[in-house]
Amino acid sequence: MKLVTYNGGHLGVVTARGVVDVTDLAGVPADFWPPIGMSRLIAQFPRLAPEIRRRSIEAAAVPLDSVRLGPPQPRPGNLIAYPANFEAHRDEMRSPYRASSRGFFLKATSSICGPADDIELPDIPLREIHHECEFGIVIGRGGRGIGRAEAMSHVFGYCCLIDMTVRGDEERVMRKSYDTFTPIGPWLVTADEVPDPHAMALRLSVNGQVRQQANTRDLILDIPGMIEMASSVMTLQPGDLIASGTPAGVGPLRAGDTVSIEVEGLGAMALAVRQSTHGMNAAFEHGNRSKSPTA
Numbered sequence: 001m002k003l004v005t006y007n008g009g010h011l012g013v014v015t016a017r018g019v020v021d022v023t024d025l026a027g028v029p030a031d032f033w034p035p036i037g038m039s040r041l042i043a044q045f046p047r048l049a050p051e052i053r054r055r056s057i058e059a060a061a062v063p064l065d066s067v068r069l070g071p072p073q074p075r076p077g078n079l080i081a082y083p084a085n086f087e088a089h090r091d092e093m094r095s096p097y098r099a100s101s102r103g104f105f106l107k108a109t110s111s112i113c114g115p116a117d118d119i120e121l122p123d124i125p126l127r128e129i130h131h132e133c134e135f136g137i138v139i140g141r142g143g144r145g146i147g148r149a150e151a152m153s154h155v156f157g158y159c160c161l162i163d164m165t166v167r168g169d170e171e172r173v174m175r176k177s178y179d180t181f182t183p184i185g186p187w188l189v190t191a192d193e194v195p196d197p198h199a200m201a202l203r204l205s206v207n208g209q210v211r212q213q214a215n216t217r218d219l220i221l222d223i224p225g226m227i228e229m230a231s232s233v234m235t236l237q238p239g240d241l242i243a244s245g246t247p248a249g250v251g252p253l254r255a256g257d258t259v260s261i262e263v264e265g266l267g268a269m270a271l272a273v274r275q276s277t278h279g280m281n282a283a284f285e286h287g288n289r290s291k292s293p294t295a
């Protein structure tokens with residue numbers, strides 16, 4: 001099943017016939033704030049799945065290209081992100097850090113945007129702002145202290161994810177939390193439709209040129225490892241989003257670029273990059289422009 005948000009907070013399922021509306025099943029209206037409809041749908045999915053399946057066959061659909069897609073999970077309770085998690089990227093960053101020995105960080109959930117949005121580059125003189133090609137893991141069943149053996153049963157689904165980053169040595173959370181710095185999409189693919197999430201090809205291109213190419217079989221910390229580590233710290237909740245960490249090939253984006261990401265089985269999306277006039281602050285006036293030691 002491919003789940004989306006569209007046209008300002010509607011929830012939908014993507015079928016061969018187009019997008020079918022399932023907003024009402026979540027129990028909050030499309031314009032409800034905060035945007036928790038998808039979290040509610042995920043939390044109640046075992047009960048709602050038969051009706052969603054029935055509608056995806058029988059209910060009226062609108063063409064996919066006639067709707068404006070939003071981020072498939074606009075408001076996870078937590079947005080957990082792993083740093084250097086592919087061996088080649090760690091080498092590229094000349095870093096001794098790796099996800100398996102450094103753990104995770106958090107990004108602001110407000111940094112999430114969707115496939116139809118532009119990535120806005122903050123106006124920070126002399127700083128490189130990099131793309132990181134990743135995939136997102138969305139939690140279905142929550143829990144604390146989830147062990148490796150059971151971890152995959154807690155996964156709801158997956159999506160493409162770009163972890164945008166201002167390079168530097170200021171607090172990583174700030175450098176990675178600008179609005180539009182976590183594009184996800186184009187849809188959320190339920191785990192049952194991903195035959196082997198540890199054998200997915202990832203690719204990111206800028207203006208048609210491939211910059212990052214990898215396979216999830218080369219993860220340092222695999223999906224059960226990421227869930228085990230995160231849930232050792234916090235109780236995972238339905239709808240929580242984990243960013244996988246990036247492979248080699250990170251690099252700067254500039255205004256006017258188009259960045260495209262494709263993950264095998266999860267779809268593809270292309271986003272325009274434009275300059276913002278916002279984003280400078282005192283920390284960047286005094287900070288070090290050197291590359292961050294971690295992703």
Ligand code: MN
Pocket residue numbers: 081082083132134163243245246295
């Ligand atoms: Mn990253």
